[in-house]
Amino acid sequence: MSTLDRIRSDFPILQRQVHGEPLAYLDSTASSQKPRQVLEAMDAYYRHTHANVHRGVHTLSEEATAAYEQARLRIARFINAASPKQVIYTRNATESLNLVAYSWGRANLKPGDEVLITEMEHHSNIVPWQLICQITGATLRFVPITAQGELDFPALDQLLNERTRVFAFTAMSNVLGAINPTAELVAKAHAVGAIAVVDGAQSVPHLHSDVQALDVDFLAFSGHKMLGPTGIGILYGKRALLEAMPPFLGGGDMIREVKMTGSRWNELPYKFEAGTPAIAEAIGLAAAVEYLDQLGMDWVAQHEREITAYAWNRLHEIEGLRVLGPGPERRGGLLSFVLGDLHPHDIAAVLDGAGVAVRAGHHCAQPIHDHFGIPATTRASFYIYNTHAEVDRLIAALHKAKALFEF
């Protein structure tokens, strides 16, 4: 059995049919599917171990706490964090970015300061900064993108200055596929005294991510895009920054002491984890990370590069089709495209009829679409379980859509 066949046999959902056709799932950039190892880890937790964490002294609570903290350690190792205390559980990358914007931003930003983000950001790395700039009086600025759909580096060098307090950017665009040089961008931010906040929602599932080597100040990512469940995400932060930040949400578990006159905060990472957390989801994410580690992130990246290059070539066989963003050698495993005048919703509906699942719309990144003057795109994205045969079915269904709507 080939590695790819073995992987596919681990994903029960890939056995199902859609409109009488085998499912070709080409929408992992929106959310990946889950291997049975993740499902089983969560199921076993609920069947045998579940109780609230950090509370009871009974056996189940002790075991649940141990499993929950073991999961944190496993995830910390996956991104090479120096300590699990720097790995904060959130709901998703969106909440992680909001945590930084509100907690760090409120404490540190003032009028005259600048927050720099890029035109290729997902809305979750735009809107929190818009909100915090409104609250603090700081100014929000955008690094433009080039016609090729990559960051405009000369413009970036102009925009970064001594007033820049934060440079927040995606490590991989969820529309253009462009992979940004994270370490280089972090170094540029540090050179002007800014902190670097990295949206890793697309990069962490697909590329080896070493937070110490990259020297990022904060890294946000979601569990559900990397084989894990929904409802769990991670914020990694540098220790000194996290220690100095006020809490984000208040409630149980995040306090050391509560008096009617005021409260003192718990230590890291619990200061940022108010209320009963997503325990089973944390355990599920650790199982996902384990799965990726066993494959090896080098295998993951290589598989995606290869299938993306194949899909790039095949898509360009279709007359009138234009892919947004850089060539296959400088992008991750996703391809957003426009096809003549065909509306992405119509394309996606025809593809769905052939069992091929893709995303259609603005993918929560309207500024990119505004930049290219198009309301929406169709996006096919790939992960560890996708095959050349699925790409071939995508191409065949696109020809069918073209025949149906072009006249």
Place this chain on the structure above:
Amino acid sequence: MDDLYRENILDHYRYPRHKGHLDAPDIHYHDVNPFCGDEITMEVQLEGDRISAVAFDGKGCAISQASASMLSEAILGMTLDEVKALDKEFILEMLGIPIGPVRLKCALLALKTLKAGAWGVEEWPE
């Protein structure tokens, strides 16, 4: 899928009826579906209390544009009160195809636009 794009839907999409603009519309309303960027403008001319001429303009997916074309045909001769009473079921029956929750907004955009005009809702500034 073949259900969704039945021949009558494709026919209205390819050859839209009443597409364009009226010289002197009594009612003019424009709306968009921000989710997918579909746009519809509906124009109506009245003779007495009945609709004597209709035009629509817009761009978007086949469902939204076919729905606008079919609706334009259907409302000729109706009174404004009859237009105000039109509902989701009317559109679904008119289209005659199964529509899921996500595409429902596409299917209903023309009616939403028309009814906003019929009720005299102030247009959202650009």
